[in-house]
Amino acid sequence: MAEKPHTPLLDTVRTPADLRALPREQLRQLADELRTEVIDAVSCTGGHLGAGLGVVELTVALHAVFDTPHDRIIWDVGHQAYPHKILTGRRERIRTLRQKDGLSGFTRRAESEYDPFGAGHSSTSISAGLGMAVASEHLGTPRNVVAVIGDGAMSAGMAYEAMNNAGDMDARLVVILNDNDMSIAPPTGALRAYLAQLVSSPAYRGTRDAAKSIVSKLPKPLHEPARKTEEFARSFFTGGTLFEELGFYYVGPIDGHNLDHLLPVLDNVLEMEKGPILIHVVTKKGKGYAPAEDSADKYHGVSKFNVITGAQAKTPSNAPSYTSVFAETLIQEAKADPRVVAVTAAMPSGTGLDKFAELFPDRIYDVGIAEQHAVTFAAGLASEGMRPFCAIYSTFLQRAYDQVIHDVAIQGLPVRFAIDRAGFVGADGPTHAGNYDSAYLGAVPGIVQMAAADEAELRHMVATATAYDAGPISFRYPRGDGMGVDMPARGEILPIGKGRILRQGSTVALLSYGTRLGEVLAAADKLAALGFNPTIADARFMKPLDEDLIASLAGNHDVLITTEEGGLGGYGSHVATFLASNGLLDGKVRFRPLMIPDRFDEHSSQGDMYAAAGLDRAGIVATALKTLGYDDAAMKAALAQA
Template identity: 85%
Template sequence: MADKPQTPLLDTADTPDKLRALPRDKLAQLADELRSEMIDAVSVTGGHLGAGLGVVELTVALHAIFDTPHDRIIWDVGHQAYPHKILTGRRDRIRTLRQKDGLSGFTRRAESKYDPFGAGHSSTSISAGLGMAVASDLKAIPRHVVAVIGDGAMSAGMAYEAMNNAGAMDAKLIVILNDNDMSIAPPTGALSAYLARLVSGPVYRGMRETAKSMTKKLPQFLYEPARRTEEFARSFFTGGTLFEELGFYYVGPIDGHNLDHLLPVLENVRDADTGPILIHVVTKKGKGYGPAEDAADKYHGVSKFNVITGAQAKAPSNAPSYTNVFAQSLIDEARDDPRVVAVTAAMPSGTGLDKFAEIFPDRIFDVGIAEQHAVTFAAGMATEGMRPFCAIYSTFLQRAYDQVVHDVAIQHLPVRFAIDRAGYVGADGPTHAGNYDAAYLGAIPGMVHMAAADEAELRHMVATATAYDNGPIAFRYPRGEGSGVELPQRGTILPIGKGRIIQQGSTIAILSYGTRLAEVIAAAERLAALGLNPTIADARFMKPLDEEMIAKLAQDNDVLLSVEEGSIGGFGSHVATFLASNGLLDGKLRFRPLMIPDTFVEHGSQATMYADAGLDRAGIVSSALSTLGYDEASMLAALGKSH
């Protein structure tokens, strides 16, 4: 690895007040040092790299011009904020990013007074910023609020809903569109910078306001043409008609890596006494680090890497990831069925559908960060006999819950939901944890909900979902690698609502839902060593439940444990409702649901999270023994063993 970068200026300016004390001609050097520090830090921790590198100069400029933390800066999405964290008193902890008890990979209110709003999901900044601006006005607090939205977040409808509201209210809000992927209107060098400074400056704004007041006195048949002529003339050079129609004063586009362009424009808009302003800033994702500039997709989120070569460290494994197994399984189904299509919400590589796109480019649809639209779009295709697979992370599918209920389930449409990142996700923390889909989908009439116990089961569930045409069906699987089981050549269609017995025993039964099955089997081996012989069952389905299997487990055992990678209200709740409703809890049976605790858990490794939740081998053994009234130490003593 490379030596730690030399950062003499950054060493003296690691908080915004110190930054603002620097001469303007030193800020470019500070930006260079900040970029080097970020690259070095992320090479140690892994995390989101490309987006943060693209906003280094913008971050420096914002903290130089605005009086943070009194003025509010909201980063959307929050993974752009690594440079912001370094400059706001957290540099000494930056190499703890995304690690247990370390810094979050996103903005987080509890972490710093410089983070006014947490943003792990996208497209929330303008709504939140508008709320802050209005609240400040109501409290008569003079304050600037800046929402930095980018990295695809402007593809979500919520951003436009907020802009429409802000424009109608004539609110004092600054929105910076960080255009870091495909320019809406690329900057044109010196002329663009000059025009941006001109239209953001007080002279032009004053002339424009005077002209507006004059034109309002014209007869109606002359007023509208005059207004549109001014708008057209300015938009001809600068673009931004859409934002003007939403009520925003548009400035840009400007080069987001040129401080000589950024600083005067930000200064002008800071001092403007007008309604909402949008500054269109064009940046390059991965700016300043060759490997990240050359492969923005591969360096959006990275594992630990070598700074010199850019090579990312990958743990050796013989098992494929669940995401890759899903993608290959869907490809296999699509080869035989031309009705199979795939929908993703700006996550083609994250969901594995980039591989599907290589083979079926006309049958995959990336709709942008627009999960609500993705679900209803898939529903529309289902009405015409297609077999759509809507592949969305569990945490992001939450954003489309109304569409799942109203547009899919009520109409009994066979949309297939491939739910990636189920359960704890590790370093991305609570904003990305996929803990809730079993609870929120399980409440919907007619929804089929499956959980894969391993990668072979996932292949079966893709085949099952493909063949199922009687309404919506969902299957969940976690982040990371599979358990290394042998994969079938093709998935087999499973009977709906039927589980399987893995091991027959007595006294105690453990009913697993999802990939905790491997830990259940390990726990059963430990219990066997202690003289117990548990039954192990894989539920496969939460909805509909295999009631026949669960009833038999309840009748044949003294203790029944359910184990899942989901929250309260999920699988265990469905099992408990069935048992109680059928009098199966009235006798000797003791039922204990093991699930993710009812709390938000901060980032750490997946293994640590599950151990803390009591969902690893040791936790399952402890729960089984305590339910029986035993503990491991006493059982070992009775057996004459010491371990």
């Protein structure tokens, strides 16, 4: 086992109170050691690396100046918070990040009093922080509330909605814009740092307040010109007019890696009596680790890696990932049809569309972390005859539900929804689980819903979606690699609303929706070893349901079991509604839906999560035997035999 890094100063810091007891001249060394610890820890666990490395100095400065946990710090998004976790009593567990029963990869209220708000999705911090600040006023508990928003989170409209609201109030709110991508007004060294300190200083603010008092005595027609003059003079040197217009007192931009710049500004802000205030901090994603600095996108989220070389450990696979199959198939369709375009919300590489962009740079649109806009933008494209594919993770599509209904479905516009990361996502945990899209889209009239059983089926579904112009259509597929099936050269257009029977049997029918099909086939083999000959069917479609297939299975079998990688309200619920509504549960068939349980499951491996949900081969066999009347002892004996 490799030796842990040498961190003598960090070893003395167990809580932020220990940090605040250090002489400030030692904080540079502390930051260097903290960065080394983050790199070493993530190399062991995998996780989000670049964003955390970019906020090391900022994290140290915030805990040095603010009285945490009484003062609140909200990290947006939470994957910036690995250095924060190390400094707030969780260093001994930092190498359990994203592992079963280990630390979450995001901030989490239940994990620490230093995490006042959970943030797996982005752009929520200013809204939550404003609520906390207002609550502290109501409760008479003075405290500072700091929202650190960055890593693209300011591209989402919710952040500006919150700022617009906060700018109209006097709540004590500090927003730190962690600008780690493109500086709104690039810092220019010592002069910029000096100006930031100047405009945040008591002397400047005192002069400004005195000037305001003088202006108030002038005739009213001169008030607004005087305000504009002061604002222009300050923004000329410092930038930030947009934030000033939203009602924030703007400070910056400043170098987020220079503690000599950060600490005086934060000290000054601490003395300000009223908010809201925005501090513009410019950082470099991956700072201090050359591989991450050179390839910010590649090192945003990493698997385990070699600290010296930066090489990430990849488990070899004989099958392509579902994401890559989607991208390659979409490229095929785009070559044949110039109307095919792609839309993504800040996830070009995560959705595989970076490959599409290489060939069709004028036919891909990355709209930023703005899922609502992405969906309505795609609706506009579709309304003019284009064939847009809106590729968004299941967990993020939740954020655009109103747009799916109002802007797409009601108008019957043929937007194609490519829903990546369907089902459990493993180490990213409950905030990123794709458990709900089957249910929330299933309630929307007029949308076609498909789920790929394997990578070949995914290719067919991309082709089917391309050709479908009658309204919105979606297809879902999980994180990870396919099953290793033979791949067709081109996708085939599937008949809408029709499933397929893979094995014809009797007594037990196993009806799969999605990639649980591999486990269903394995479960069928185990049941065959016990003397049963189950029927295996792949639903392919949830909407419209293949009612003929379901009715046939229910009428010719004693047991009908559905499996899916979704929660309550999904495929099994739709099948149950159809069976009950048509009196098909009144006969001999016993129906059992297997789905993701109605709970939030903590992070673990995908395999462990599906096993705990009863959606692996053992769980499917156990459900079949129990439904057939086996008691616990008989079931245990049968499972041992199989």
